[in-house]
Amino acid sequence: MAAAIDGVFPDTLQELVKKSKVLVVGAGGIGCEVLKNLVLSGFTDIEIIDLDTIDLSNLNRQFLFHREHVGKSKAKVARESALSFNPDAKITAYHDSVTSTDYGVTFFKKFDLVLSALDNRAARNHVNRMCLNADVPLIESGTAGYNGQVELIKRGLTQCYECTPKDKQRSFPGCTIRNTPSEPIHCIVWAKHLFNQLFGESLEDEDISPDAADPDAKEKDEAGGDAEPKADGEEKEKAEESKEEKEEESKEEKDGKEATANGNVVRINTRQWAKDCNYDAGKLFNKFFNEDITYLLRMSNLWKTRKAPVPVQWDNLLPDGSSGDQKDVAKQHHKVWSIEECGHVFANALKELSASFLKLEGEDTLAWDKDDQPAMDFVAACANVRSHIFNIERKSRFEIKSMAGNIIPAIATTNAITAGISVMRAFKVLEAKWEQCKAVYARLRPNARNHFLVPDASLPGPNPNCYVCASDPAITLKIDTKRLRIRELRDEVLVKTLNMLNPDVTVQSNGSILISSEEGETECNEGKLLSELNIVDGVILKCDDFFQNYELSIIISHFDAERDQTLFEVVADASQLKPKEEEQKKEAAEEEEKEEEQKTAKKRSANGEGDSKDDGPSTSKRSRPTEVDDEDDDDCLVIEEDEDEADVVVVATDKLSVQSPPKVGSKRKPSEVIEDEDITEILDSSDDEPAGPTKSKRSRLDESLSNPVEVISID
Numbered sequence: 001m002a003a004a005i006d007g008v009f010p011d012t013l014q015e016l017v018k019k020s021k022v023l024v025v026g027a028g029g030i031g032c033e034v035l036k037n038l039v040l041s042g043f044t045d046i047e048i049i050d051l052d053t054i055d056l057s058n059l060n061r062q063f064l065f066h067r068e069h070v071g072k073s074k075a076k077v078a079r080e081s082a083l084s085f086n087p088d089a090k091i092t093a094y095h096d097s098v099t100s101t102d103y104g105v106t107f108f109k110k111f112d113l114v115l116s117a118l119d120n121r122a123a124r125n126h127v128n129r130m131c132l133n134a135d136v137p138l139i140e141s142g143t144a145g146y147n148g149q150v151e152l153i154k155r156g157l158t159q160c161y162e163c164t165p166k167d168k169q170r171s172f173p174g175c176t177i178r179n180t181p182s183e184p185i186h187c188i189v190w191a192k193h194l195f196n197q198l199f200g201e202s203l204e205d206e207d208i209s210p211d212a213a214d215p216d217a218k219e220k221d222e223a224g225g226d227a228e229p230k231a232d233g234e235e236k237e238k239a240e241e242s243k244e245e246k247e248e249e250s251k252e253e254k255d256g257k258e259a260t261a262n263g264n265v266v267r268i269n270t271r272q273w274a275k276d277c278n279y280d281a282g283k284l285f286n287k288f289f290n291e292d293i294t295y296l297l298r299m300s301n302l303w304k305t306r307k308a309p310v311p312v313q314w315d316n317l318l319p320d321g322s323s324g325d326q327k328d329v330a331k332q333h334h335k336v337w338s339i340e341e342c343g344h345v346f347a348n349a350l351k352e353l354s355a356s357f358l359k360l361e362g363e364d365t366l367a368w369d370k371d372d373q374p375a376m377d378f379v380a381a382c383a384n385v386r387s388h389i390f391n392i393e394r395k396s397r398f399e400i401k402s403m404a405g406n407i408i409p410a411i412a413t414t415n416a417i418t419a420g421i422s423v424m425r426a427f428k429v430l431e432a433k434w435e436q437c438k439a440v441y442a443r444l445r446p447n448a449r450n451h452f453l454v455p456d457a458s459l460p461g462p463n464p465n466c467y468v469c470a471s472d473p474a475i476t477l478k479i480d481t482k483r484l485r486i487r488e489l490r491d492e493v494l495v496k497t498l499n500m501l502n503p504d505v506t507v508q509s510n511g512s513i514l515i516s517s518e519e520g521e522t523e524c525n526e527g528k529l530l531s532e533l534n535i536v537d538g539v540i541l542k543c544d545d546f547f548q549n550y551e552l553s554i555i556i557s558h559f560d561a562e563r564d565q566t567l568f569e570v571v572a573d574a575s576q577l578k579p580k581e582e583e584q585k586k587e588a589a590e591e592e593e594k595e596e597e598q599k600t601a602k603k604r605s606a607n608g609e610g611d612s613k614d615d616g617p618s619t620s621k622r623s624r625p626t627e628v629d630d631e632d633d634d635d636c637l638v639i640e641e642d643e644d645e646a647d648v649v650v651v652a653t654d655k656l657s658v659q660s661p662p663k664v665g666s667k668r669k670p671s672e673v674i675e676d677e678d679i680t681e682i683l684d685s686s687d688d689e690p691a692g693p694t695k696s697k698r699s700r701l702d703e704s705l706s707n708p709v710e711v712i713s714i715d
């Protein structure tokens with residue numbers, strides 16, 4: 001405990017360190033380093049939480065763990081190892097998710113400071129909300145490869161984690177994944193879904209079979225609208241059949257289809273069907289890569305402007321029933337496997353996965369994990385076969401692993417530097433030297449002043465429009481109310497996008513309950529479209545997450561989504577949604593301006609002055625502080641705070657505003673629930689917009705909404 005030695009720290013800081021209670025969230029790459037630093041700095045009252053167990057692949061950078069710890073709780077082993085630095089420290093470890101209801105606001109209030117070392121946005125958002133509620137300073141950190149970032153979040157003083165919109169996580173529409181992939185990632189996502197359909201948690205919106213209701217597959221009439229497909233041939237039949245099926249089956253598991261002798265289609269569950277086939281590699285391969293592709297080819301409209309896929313047959317691929325014993329192929333991680341090799345890998349992985357799956361005896365499912373060899377082999381092989389079929393470049397297993405896991409390789413040094421900065425920031429927080437707690441960015445290349453660590457120029461204050469930390473948060477939800485269902489509003493919008501845990505939603509105008517956090521209370525609403533319940537343009541919803549002590553108003557703004565468009569978009573700052581008239585005026589003014597510019601440019605080029613530079617439209621959107629331009633960096637060898645980071649680029653910030661105290665939880669009692677009949681009655685009484693049938697027959701939620709592909713970012 002070097003820092004506890006007299007003279008290392010000023011006495012006051014030494015005292016503060018000794019008597020502070022801190023929480024570390026995450027015991028991975030950064031968390032292990034943070035814990036070690038805290039203990040070595042003299043902190044003696046620490047709690048640490050991590051939901052995971054130690055994986056072999058963690059050992060190259062998580063130095064509190066060793067080979068014998070593989071499979072054990074990260075938090076618990078981290079605690080044991082850290083105690084070896086100071087056996088007198090009191091460290092409590094929780095092998096649990098920080099989002100569990102066991103760790104509510106009261107739990108967070110115990111701490112003087114929270115240091116988060118997480119790897120995903122959902123958990124970060126949650127910790128952010130808990131710290132705001134408990135009014136505990138949070139030091140938030142993250143790394144991505146050589147880039148690292150540490151920032152302080154303190155209620156009323158700084159931006160919170162959700163004050164600035166984050167880059168959209170990359171996601172793909174369902175019909176692109178199921179019908180018209182054009183990039184390797186589309187095939188990788190499809191292969192992961194296939195894994196889940198066979199062995200994992202099978203989600204309806206991860207269906208891998210062709211989507212016959214794809215609007216692109218329909219004929220367009222002269223006006224450009226949707227027309228029914230041609231009445232002749234199987235195509236129509238299939239589309240009709242699928243339409244009906246989709247309408248009737250929405251919930252239950254589905255997928256496999258087999259034609260009986262009399263031409264009827266018997267629906268069977270893909271998972272069950274695969275089991276019934278004894279996981280015969282040839283049969284499964286032919287279904288996914290031959291029959292389903294042949295079916296897709298019948299949707300001829302899809303291939304008018306695209307290159308048509310070419311089905312692959314197992315027997316042509318691996319003649320003579322070749323069993324696929326080439327085990328070593330799968331070990332060639334950097335090689336791009338041939339299609340035959342993919343076939344071998346597929347067969348071997350299928351054998352292993354099905355054996356593991358059957359051992360579970362229907363009680364559980366397998367979880368896809370990039371570090372699980374057969375699971376990764378399976379996805380790599382299937383993704384490549386599909387890529388081959390759609391004439392997309394194939395990738396090596398190594399590349400696919402990185403794309404499937406969205407991995408930017410973790411760099412131990414960056415983690416160590418970032419954790420070091422986190423703990424140095426912790427000292428400043430304890431001393432309440434807030435101005436010295438500016439965010440710091442670690443970067444690969446030195447800036448013009450030869451610095452690798454660059455602090456922000458200022459401590460950005462809270463965004464008054466933030467939908468989390470503002471005193472009365474509200475968002476506008478642009479949403480296709482004719483295609484999105486209440487269940488999707490809850491799961492995709494409120495939980496996945498707005499990060500609530502278990503929301504209650506009421507309609508502001510009449511208090512009717514749309515979504516209840518009590519199980520079963522509003523089940524009858526779940527399958528209904530928003531528009532069916534008169535949740536249409538202009539309606540305001542009140543959302544309340546009791547556990548997060550979080551209330552949010554949602555203003556519904558309806559739009560008709562196009563085929564490849566996601567069905568909703570959260571607009572945190574309502575001023576971005578200009579009234580239509582104003583928008584038109586603005587567009588007209590811009591148009592005029594453009595014409596004017598063009599005229600000037602023409603004149604200039606006529607005068608030999610060259611083209612004018614188009615700087616593109618300006619945006620008033622605030623962005624998260626990003627790394628500063630090299631030329632703009634100032635003396636900032638970090639940590640020893642320089643007060644004069646003068647010409648560092650400053651991201652527009654709002655003035656500090658004092659937060660209102662956290663709201664007292666006001667859990668609604670079940671007795672206040674309005675029965676379904678009431679809802680129907682109230683909703684029917686509104687004539688804002690008729691609850692007409694949906695335009696598109698697709699009943700599925702776009703892939704993009706249901707399975708955002710996470711991209712690790714350091715924000």
Ligand SMILES: Nc1ncnc2c1ncn2[C@@H]1O[C@H](COP(=O)(O)OP(=O)(O)OP(=O)(O)O)[C@@H](O)[C@H]1O
Pocket residue numbers: 025026027028029030031049050051052057058074096097098099117118119120123410
């Ligand atoms: N909700 C959560 N509650 C508690 N811990 C969490 C939660 N979400 C993520 N974590 C933990 O945060 C840590 C982040 O560490 P890190 O980024 O090094 O990830 P990793 O899983 O150890 O490594 P990699 O993802 O590169 O294999 C992980 O140990 C992870 O288990």
Ligand SMILES: [Zn+2]
Pocket residue numbers: 159160161162163164462463466467468469470
């Ligand atoms: Zn905020």
